[in-house]
Every structure is written in C-alpha cells, then in structure tokens.
Amino acid sequence: MEPRIQIVSVVASGLLLLGVLELVRQRRLLERYAILWLFSALVLMGVAISSQVLETIAELVGIIYPPNALFLVAFGFVMLLLLHFSIAVSRLADQSKVLAQRLALLEERQGRAEATLDESPTAPLEQTVR
Amino acid sequence: MARIGRYLAVIPAYNESETVVGVIRSLRRHAPSFDVLVVDDGSTDDTGPLAEQAGACVLRLPYNVGIGGAVQSGFTFALDNGYERMVQVDADGQHMPEEIAVLADVMDRDPAVDLVCGSRFLSDNGYPAPISRRTGIHIFAFLLSKIVGQPVSDPTSGFRLYNRRGIALFARDYPHDYPEVEAVLMVHFHRLTMREVPVRMLERGGGESSIGGSGKSAYYMIKTLLAIFVGLARRRPVVEPGDDAPVRTGYGF
Numbered sequence: 001m002e003p004r005i006q007i008v009s010v011v012a013s014g015l016l017l018l019g020v021l022e023l024v025r026q027r028r029l030l031e032r033y034a035i036l037w038l039f040s041a042l043v044l045m046g047v048a049i050s051s052q053v054l055e056t057i058a059e060l061v062g063i064i065y066p067p068n069a070l071f072l073v074a075f076g077f078v079m080l081l082l083l084h085f086s087i088a089v090s091r092l093a094d095q096s097k098v099l100a101q102r103l104a105l106l107e108e109r110q111g112r113a114e115a116t117l118d119e120s121p122t123a124p125l126e127q128t129v130r
Numbered sequence: 131m132a133r134i135g136r137y138l139a140v141i142p143a144y145n146e147s148e149t150v151v152g153v154i155r156s157l158r159r160h161a162p163s164f165d166v167l168v169v170d171d172g173s174t175d176d177t178g179p180l181a182e183q184a185g186a187c188v189l190r191l192p193y194n195v196g197i198g199g200a201v202q203s204g205f206t207f208a209l210d211n212g213y214e215r216m217v218q219v220d221a222d223g224q225h226m227p228e229e230i231a232v233l234a235d236v237m238d239r240d241p242a243v244d245l246v247c248g249s250r251f252l253s254d255n256g257y258p259a260p261i262s263r264r265t266g267i268h269i270f271a272f273l274l275s276k277i278v279g280q281p282v283s284d285p286t287s288g289f290r291l292y293n294r295r296g297i298a299l300f301a302r303d304y305p306h307d308y309p310e311v312e313a314v315l316m317v318h319f320h321r322l323t324m325r326e327v328p329v330r331m332l333e334r335g336g337g338e339s340s341i342g343g344s345g346k347s348a349y350y351m352i353k354t355l356l357a358i359f360v361g362l363a364r365r366r367p368v369v370e371p372g373d374d375a376p377v378r379t380g381y382g383f
Contacts, residue, residue: 102192
C-alpha cells in the first residue's frame with residue numbers, strides 16, 4: 001500500500017479514537033454509546049497499520065486496489081453505527097411517549113384531586129385521591 | 131406505609147415477583163428500624179403490586195431505566211425525605227437482612243465511615259458463583275485496590291449502607307449501567323470513607339441477574355474498565371454543586 005494512504009488512515013483513525021475518549025472524559029458521551037465507536041476506531045486503525053490484513057480482505061471480496069478495502073471496512077462500521085443509533089432513537093421515542101402518557105395521567109389525577117378538595121375541604125386527602 | 135424512620139432500605143426490583151415479598155418480610159422482621167422502599171424498575175410482572183401489599187413503599191418507574199437509574203431514584207427519595215442512612219438490598223434474596231446490623235455496627239462505631247459494603251470474599255464461606263464471574267470480580271478488586279490505595283475485595287457487591295454524605299453524593303451523580311464498581315471509585319475521588327465487612331450471600335432465589343448471559347458479561351467488563359480508566363483521566367471525576375450537568379449537551383454540537 002502506498003505510504004501516504006497508510007499514514008493518512010492511521011492518523012485519521014487515531015484522531016477518532018482520541019476524540020471519542022475525550023468526549024467520554026468530558027461526560028458528553030456515555031460509555032454505552034462510546035464502545036461501538038472505540039471498537040470501530042480500533043479495528044480501522046488495525047487494518048490501516050497492517051497492509052497484509054487489508055490485502056487479504058481485498059482478495060477475499062475481489063477488490064483489485066487494496067486501499068479500497070479500507071473504505072469497505074469503514075462503510076461497514078458506518079452502517080453498524082447508524083443502525084445502532086436508529087435502535088437507540090427508537091427506544092428513546094418509545095420512552096418519551098410513555099413519559100408523556102404518565103404525565104398526562106398524573107395531571108388529570110391531580111386536577112381531579114384538587115377539584116374534590118375545593119368542593120369539600122374537610123374531606124381527608126386519602127379518600128379524594130382514591 | 132408510614133415514613134417516620136431515620137433509616138431506609140431500598141430494594142431495586144425488575145421482574146422479581148417470586149422473591150421480593152420474602153425480602154420485604156425478612157427486612158421488617160430483622161431490620162424493623164428501616165423503612166422499606168421498593169423501586170420497581172418498569173417490571174412487566176406484578177412485582178410492584180405485590181411489594182405494595184407486603185407493606186413497602188413503591189416507586190414505580192414508567193419504563194426500565196436499568197439498575198443505576200433505579201438505585202439513584204432510591205438515593206433521591208432518601209435525600210428528599212431526610213433519611214440519615216440508606217441500605218441497598220437486592221430483590222432476589224441474595225442479601226440477608228439480618229446482616230444489616232453488621233453493616234450498621236461499623237457505622238455506629240466509626241462515624242467517619244460514609245459507606246459500608248458487604249463483601250462475599252472476606253471470609254471463607256464458599257460463595258456459590260461461577261468461576262468466570264469470580265475472575266471478573268477479582269480483576270476489578272485488584273484494579274480498584276491499586277487505585278484507591280485500600281483493599282477492596284468485592285467491588286460488585288450491591289449490599290451497601292450509606293450515610294447522609296453518601297446519599298447526597300449519589301443522588302447527584304450515579305453511574306448508569308452496572309454502577310457498583312464505579313461508585314467505589316467515586317467514593318474515593320470524593321474523599322468519602324469506605325469500609326468492607328464480611329457477609330454471607332445466598333444463591334439467587336429466582337428471576338434473572340442484571341449481569342446476564344455471556345454477551346452482557348463482556349459488555350459489563352468492557353464498559354466498567356473503560357469507565358475506570360477514563361474516570362482516572364478526569365480532573366474532577368464527580369460533579370460538585372455548581373458544576374456542569376453530569377451529562378452535558380455541549381457547546382455548538
């Protein structure tokens with residue numbers, strides 16, 4: 001592999017690795033979401049350093065110019081990360097729906113409790129809430 | 131249930147209907163000075179109603195937030211309601227409420243102690259755990275002992291007693307998933323005092339552990355190791371009053 005490509009890809013994956021670690025350190029990225037990023041960066045770096053692995057991958061899938069295999073590996077990880085985020089977003093959407101519903105129920109219950117309290121201020125709270 | 135006491139027992143429970151009632155009964159018998167709070171972490175079975183029937187106060191989380199978030203709602207509850215001490219007890223019957231007295235005794239004798247942790251490995255009691263899990267625990271124990279400069283034998287134990295300072299710290303900031311190991315680190319960085327005492331632990335009565343199959347175990351190991359080492363690189367590992375929020379939205383992103 002041409003040394004320039006190798007240097008660029010090693011430096012780029014190294015920067016990614018450090019960037020992700022720094023985000024975790026600053027508490028702007030949860031470990032839960034950092035792990036896949038770190039794994040991607042490590043594998044990309046490994047593939048970029050060892051041109052032999054890259055050539056083997058290129059030969060396996062029929063890529064004539066080995067550095068192009070780097071794009072294939074990187075693309076695979078990008079797809080994986082996107083899917084990971086789609087799953088996370090789906091979970092968050094579901095959770096915020098549940099939260100909104102619970103909040104609405106709570107407000108309704110509180111409004112009812114206050115209304116009954118206004119009608120008969122002497123009634124014990126226990127009965128009005130039930 | 132009346133909330134009059136000064137001590138609180140928190141039971142985080144996710145689908146533990148088989149065992150939670152037994153744990154609550156045992157707590158009321160063996161640790162009657164503790165009010166009982168069950169944090170129902172979005173269970174899909176009848177853990178919550180059963181706990182309520184058994185006389186516990188129940189916080190019902192609207193969906194499963196994981197063990198860290200569940201226990202943290204216990205800390206917040208304890209802080210808001212002015213409890214002086216809080217003990218965390220697993221819902222699966224692993225921890226024995228009669229041994230809370232052992233934990234409390236350490237705190238009674240030395241008021242400087244902020245956290246007392248029940249350890250399975252301080253006495254030779256043949257804790258029935260698979261070898262893989264014990265190896266993982268011992269790796270964390272070794273690392274933590276080196277970092278905090280005092281022997282830590284069982285950093286994954288969830289059987290812990292906290293005083294007001296411990297409650298306040300963790301109500302503010304508690305790790306998300308698999309929090310126990312990181313919590314030991316936070317206690318150290320925040321200059322709180324921790325002690326371990328030998329306790330017996332039983333095999334799980336039923337249900338499923340939060341540290342499940344082998345895929346989860348691998349995630350547990352990697353996540354915790356990452357948290358330990360990144361935690362070491364933080365200038366201030368724990369959020370103090372007036373600092374930025376624990377998880378920030380950031381600038382411009």
